[in-house]
Amino acid sequence: MAYQSLRDSDAQIENFNRANTVNLPRQTHLSAVLRLAQIGSIMGSGGLIVMDETSCMVDVARFFMEFCMDESCGKCIPCRAGTVQMHDILRRITTGEANEDDLEMLKTLSDLLRETSLCGLGQTAPNPVISTLKYFPQEYEAHIHEKRCPAGHCHMTAAGQEVAS
Amino acid sequence: MNVNTLQIDRKMVTGREGDAIFAVAWEHGIHIPRLCHIGGLSDVGACRLCMVEIEGQKRLQASCLTPIQEGMVVRTDTPRLRQHRKLIVELLLAERNHICSVCVADGACELQSLAAALGIDHVRFRYRFPTLPVDTSHERFGLDHNRCILCTRCVRVCDEIEGAHTWDVCGRGANSLIISDLGEPWGESESCTSCGKCVQVCPTGALFDKGKTIAEMRRDRGFLKYIVTARKEKQWIG
């Protein structure tokens, strides 16, 4: 059974950092690959989600924002009201109703929540948006400019189609 | 009494050790914006409008909760802070219903004047406009949740100064709501003494005197200083 040596997996992490995708040989031991801090991630409560090309990264970001919006305690304004507006923008991207300004606002709000929220929930709420924007910008652009979901997951509404035409 | 010297917006200032940056700045004429803070009540650091930059620190700090330190260099009005403050106020204006032209507090509202001071002439967010109730069950006062920004000044003044603790917050996130007692209508509250303190400290048109119509609601905040100094320093100042 092929088991990756540490040296090999180091090389893979290097490749990951450069390309942000990694093709692993079958049966690679996860612990050898996932040195999370090195690839800019955190483990949190220990959950790990595996996705492939049928997951829409915008919808993934929307899903996590919905979670943060529901979990926000509501004490500070950036988190209480900011997660609501970020979720609304992400939802409109997935239905094809968003434009370039919305994308800009999404980035602006990400900075606001990260820098001004009172606790870790609001401060980290934009993380899925920031990393999907960094690693999968073409998915956002396809939704906004071509009204198309590359993963084939999102259904563009009539309102969205109108914006496109 | 120990005194600390520090720099706020290129101005050398001094303050008592342990004082918050916010208080020292205001004493020296540097008016950092705020909505949840009000002098005389405890601070909660909830509105995030008073956040400042401190040299040598990557993170912004809420100035109402950050004590001064000897040699500190603070900036209260940078482009980055201004952008954040503008967004926070816009978020509030979109969160509930703020049609100033039909509001009791029009012309004397802290949210409205802050929006004007920050140069907000439009809101870049979709208005949420949830339909929230207006509690007019109290004999003398009313609470319009549609204008409430959840600053919790009413909660704190009622608890800390009046000692009744009629108000609190129920729910969470965007569904948070100020409630009296355990959700009973204000007029049926057994703890409320009808002192009216909450109405005087509310920054917006949420709490109002009954009978006041559009732009008629004006507030008297003098009582806070009067009571607080009387308690702390055993002095009755007018």
Ligand code: SF4
């Ligand atoms: S509470 Fe203030 S901002 Fe809101 S509608 Fe009334 S005057 Fe305008």
Ligand code: SF4
């Ligand atoms: S009127 Fe006085 S006692 Fe009643 S809720 Fe307001 S602050 Fe509390």
Ligand code: SF4
């Ligand atoms: S009712 Fe007024 S004082 Fe109370 S939380 Fe709402 S805005 Fe603040």
